[in-house]
Amino acid sequence: MSVLYPRLLGDAARELHSQYQHAPIAKLQEGHALRHPSAVFAATGGRRVTAEELQRLREDILTVAARAGFPNEGRRQDRMDFDVEVAQLLHRRCGLVAAEASVRPMWAFLALVLLPDVSYWRFPRPPGDRVLGTDITRHVWGRLWWRAHLLALPQEHERYRLLETFGEAAFDQMYARRRSIGGSRILVRAVADAWPTVDRGRVPERTLLIDVLKRLSRWGAVVDFESLDDDELRRQVQEAVTESAAVLRAVYVQDVGPRHASDRTLG
Amino acid sequence: MTRVFPFLRPPSDVVSVGPWSRLSPDGTEPLPDTLVDWDYSTTLSLHRPVSVDGLRLRELAGLTEDAAVDLTVQWFATNSLLRGRAWRSALPVENAFDVTIECALPGDDLGGALELITSVTLRSSSPGASPAAPARPGSVLWSDRQRVVLEGENTLFPIATADFHDLPYPTGAGWYLHIDEDLDGAALGSILLLVNERHEVVMRAVRAASAPTEADQRVLSTLRADVLRVLVERALTDEGLQEDVDHPVGSLGALLVSVVRNAFPAFSMEALRRERQNAPALFSSRLQETSQLLVAS
Numbered sequence: 001m002s003v004l005y006p007r008l009l010g011d012a013a014r015e016l017h018s019q020y021q022h023a024p025i026a027k028l029q030e031g032h033a034l035r036h037p038s039a040v041f042a043a044t045g046g047r048r049v050t051a052e053e054l055q056r057l058r059e060d061i062l063t064v065a066a067r068a069g070f071p072n073e074g075r076r077q078d079r080m081d082f083d084v085e086v087a088q089l090l091h092r093r094c095g096l097v098a099a100e101a102s103v104r105p106m107w108a109f110l111a112l113v114l115l116p117d118v119s120y121w122r123f124p125r126p127p128g129d130r131v132l133g134t135d136i137t138r139h140v141w142g143r144l145w146w147r148a149h150l151l152a153l154p155q156e157h158e159r160y161r162l163l164e165t166f167g168e169a170a171f172d173q174m175y176a177r178r179r180s181i182g183g184s185r186i187l188v189r190a191v192a193d194a195w196p197t198v199d200r201g202r203v204p205e206r207t208l209l210i211d212v213l214k215r216l217s218r219w220g221a222v223v224d225f226e227s228l229d230d231d232e233l234r235r236q237v238q239e240a241v242t243e244s245a246a247v248l249r250a251v252y253v254q255d256v257g258p259r260h261a262s263d264r265t266l267g
Numbered sequence: 268m269t270r271v272f273p274f275l276r277p278p279s280d281v282v283s284v285g286p287w288s289r290l291s292p293d294g295t296e297p298l299p300d301t302l303v304d305w306d307y308s309t310t311l312s313l314h315r316p317v318s319v320d321g322l323r324l325r326e327l328a329g330l331t332e333d334a335a336v337d338l339t340v341q342w343f344a345t346n347s348l349l350r351g352r353a354w355r356s357a358l359p360v361e362n363a364f365d366v367t368i369e370c371a372l373p374g375d376d377l378g379g380a381l382e383l384i385t386s387v388t389l390r391s392s393s394p395g396a397s398p399a400a401p402a403r404p405g406s407v408l409w410s411d412r413q414r415v416v417l418e419g420e421n422t423l424f425p426i427a428t429a430d431f432h433d434l435p436y437p438t439g440a441g442w443y444l445h446i447d448e449d450l451d452g453a454a455l456g457s458i459l460l461l462v463n464e465r466h467e468v469v470m471r472a473v474r475a476a477s478a479p480t481e482a483d484q485r486v487l488s489t490l491r492a493d494v495l496r497v498l499v500e501r502a503l504t505d506e507g508l509q510e511d512v513d514h515p516v517g518s519l520g521a522l523l524v525s526v527v528r529n530a531f532p533a534f535s536m537e538a539l540r541r542e543r544q545n546a547p548a549l550f551s552s553r554l555q556e557t558s559q560l561l562v563a564s
Contacts, residue, residue, distance in 0.1 A: 002307045002375075007427065009459065010447050011435075038434055040427035040461060046307060097307045098347035099378025103425065105459070134449065183348040222272050223405035226352040227339040227388040232404050 002046035003053075003095035006039035007105035008112060013132045016112040021125060025071040028117040032058065036113045046100065058114055060089055065118050079122065080167065083144055088160045090141060091148035098149060104133030107142035115141070137175050147171050150188045162192040170209050180217045187216065187225050190237040198241050203248040211244040212237075274401035277327035282387060282409050285316035301416040304477065307374040313353075314369045317385070320362040324387065328408050329397030332360045335390035336408070340368055346379030358387065381417055386410040428470065431463040441469035442490060444497045450508060450520035457519040460494060485561060492558035498526045499554065503540050510536045530557045 008016075020028060034051045041048050068074050068082035100106070111119040111131040119140045123130045129138040136142035151162040166174075174182040174191070181187050191212065200208050216225075216237070225233060287298035290312035298313065305311070317338060325334055340354040354370040368385070387409040389401050401408065436443045440463055447457040462473050472479060472486035479487060502508050502523040510528070514520030527536055531553070534542075543550045 007459065009445055040429040040434075040459070042425055042427050097374070097378075098344070098349055098376045099307060102347050102378070183343070183350045185349070185351065219403065221270065222274075222407055223403055224339060224341060224384075224386050224388050224407050224410075225405055226341045226350060227337055227355060227386065227390075228405045232390075236404070 002097040002100045003049050004041050004046045004100065005049050005094075005096075005106040006035065006041055006109045006113070007103060008036060008039045008109040008133070009105050010133070012036065012038035013105070013108040013112055014128070016116070017128055017131055020112065020116055020120060020131075023120070025117050025121055028120055029071075031116050033113050034058075036109065039109050039113065042100075042103070046097075049095075054114055057089075057093060060093070061086060061115060061118055064089065065121065070118060070121050073124075082122070083168065084160075084163050086141075087144035087148040087163055090145045091152060091160075094145065096145065101142070101145050101149065102136070104136055104139070104142070106133070107136060107139045108133035110141045111139065137172055143168070143171075143175070146175060150174070150182070150185050151192055153189065162189060165192040165195050166209075169206055173206070173209050173213055177213055177217065181213065181220055181225075184225055186230070186233060187237070190230075190233050191216075191241075194234065194237050194241050198245055200245050201249040202252045203245060208241075208244055208248055211248060212240050215240040215244055272401075272407075274406060275327070275329040275397060275399045276401075276408055277324040279409060281320045281324035281327065282411075283318045284385060284411055287313055287315045287383065287413055287415075289313055298413075298415055300414075305374070305417040307378070309374045311372040311374070311377075311381075312369075313372065313383070314367055315385070316365065316367050319358050319364050319366070319387065321358045321364050322360050322362050324358075324408060325360065329400030330389070331393050331395045333393035334396065337388050337390050338366065338368070339386045339388050340370055341384040341386065342372055342377070343382040343384065344377045344379060345382070347376060349376045351376070353383070357390070377417060379417065381415050383413045383415070384410060385412075425458065426460045426462060426473070428462045428464050428473070430465055431461075432465065434461070436461070436463075438463075438465065441466045442493070444494055446497070446501050447519060450505070450523070451515055451518050454519045454522040458522075488559070488561050492555065492560040495526070495530060495558045496554050498523060499530055499539075500543075502527045503536065503543055508536075530554075 020031070023031075034054045062070070064082055064085045068078040094101075108131065119131050120126065122140050126140070127138075129135040130140050133139070136146060147166075148160060148163060151160070151165070153159050153162065174188055176182070191209075195209075198208070219236070219240070223236075225236075228236070288295050289298045289302075295314075302309075302311075319338065321336065322332070325332060325336065330336070336358045338356050338358050339352060341350060342353045343350040353372055354368050356366060356368075358364065358366075372381070386407050389404055389406040389408060391404055392400065392402050396402070431438050431440060431443070434443075442463060443461045445459045445461060449457070462469055464470060469486055469490065472483035472490070475483045476487060505523075508520060508523055510524050512520075514524065524536075527539065531539055539550070542553075
């Protein structure tokens with residue numbers, strides 16, 4: 001049975017964001033709560049999360065955040081590690097089903113009511129979509145749950161080993177293509193599996209990934225990837241990666257300049 | 268839009284499909300368009316008879332008899348946009364091959380509408396195939412799609428109950444339909460029907476929605492009509508919403524346009540806007556009619 005989380009609707013979320021976006025972390029720590037008068041629960045589809053569960057979730061996320069330097073700024077790499085660890089924690093612990101995790105206002109509740117201090121620490125002075133329930137792809141917590149859900153390997157001992165394969169920007173590329181290929185977990189996992197072995201030369205990771213995804217989307221218009229065995233799926237993904245890398249390497253051998261430098265690593 | 272396949276495909280009559288059925292505690296029933304009693308904890312047990320001319324389809328797709336071909340069922344959930352394989356079986360080289368698809372779909376990843384896509388796909392080609400034949404494994408030679416709405420009409424909208432004393436809505440109201448501003452945002456998550464826990468009559472009817480009394484039915488009819496009214500009004504009062512502008516599939520804008528089209532198939536949005544402005548009483552009666560307000564069922 002899915003666990004239902006409170007949903008913080010648009011107006012209340014926007015109001016909190018306008019109060020919080022320039023507030024110091026210490027004030028946001030004081031502002032956190034386990035409930036909000038304007039937050040509502042869905043009437044059906046599971047059981048309501050308890051106050052104790054919310055409190056425990058907050059404490060566990062605070063522990064991970066402290067390791068990453070919270071409440072101080074910390075290093076960029078620490079925040080990457082924080083993301084990977086919290087993605088697993090949210091996915092393992094929240095008891096959410098995918099349909100409930102698609103409901104954006106529940107993520108606004110986590111960001112603005114339960115964890116405002118950590119949310120605004122992770123993305124200081126964020127644009128609204130990092131904390132409001134407007135775009136899960138960009139949401140400080142929602143994007144992490146979805147990253148774990150798409151990349152988790154249910155049958156394996158190291159269930160979340162693929163989480164570290166992609167940074168946020170790269171994962172966004174797949175998540176944004178959910179309707180075509182990003183909704184297919186076997187395909188997303190096959191790309192993640194193949195990725196570390198790719199010889200991309202001087203081709204920026206993001207550029208290569210976008211090309212691979214376009215290639216797979218084109219094939220996907222006439223191919224049912226879900227019908228394939230794991231080996232064959234891996235072979236086709238490898239083929240797409242190899243073709244893209246070969247085409248782009250040829251381009252980047254002739255055309256490497258400073259304008260590409262900023263695109264070389266992914267956040 | 269017709270999809271153009273870059274390879275030979277057999278004619279559609281190489282496969283004959285029967286209806287999808289659902290196995291329930293009460294026996295087997297045809298799969299309806301809407302599953303009223305579905306929720307996330309439901310595992311759907313489905314089956315469907317299929318007959319395939321395995322020899323003919325290989326010939327007409329330019330494949331040899333050695334080509335390996337599968338019958339596959341894929342599921343797709345419209346709210347999470349997740350998809351996966353539900354069932355697969357190899358198709359032998361024989362005509363009039365009968366097989367029954369049987370699959371079980373746990374509710375965890377489903378929601379919104381469920382699409383069941385039955386396909387014949389190539390598993391592997393073999394030497395001697397026509398140059399025009401499909402070669403890439405997974406190539407779709409034939410497919411068929413059926414959609415079923417999960418969560419019946421009583422829960423099609425995300426519903427929440429709340430004490431209106433704590434919310435910025437009138438404390439004595441029965442319900443409030445919350446609709447977000449962003450027309451391109453996903454419809455799910457943009458709309459929420461809030462029912463006031465203080466309103467006993469409405470709460471009783473909502474709780475009894477799967478087996479309502481006559482009195483509950485009247486309340487639910489009024490609620491449904493009002494929800495439709497609010498959606499139509501929202502669509503008509505938003506100048507940014509035009510029926511000839513494409514809003515993303517699954518977006519609030521697309522939902523509102525489709526609500527107005529379904530409610531008033533004979534009227535353009537412009538005509539409805541004029542009537543709402545110039546003859547509001549007539550427009551109100553029209554809404555009553557299309558929402559079948561208090562019509563005996």
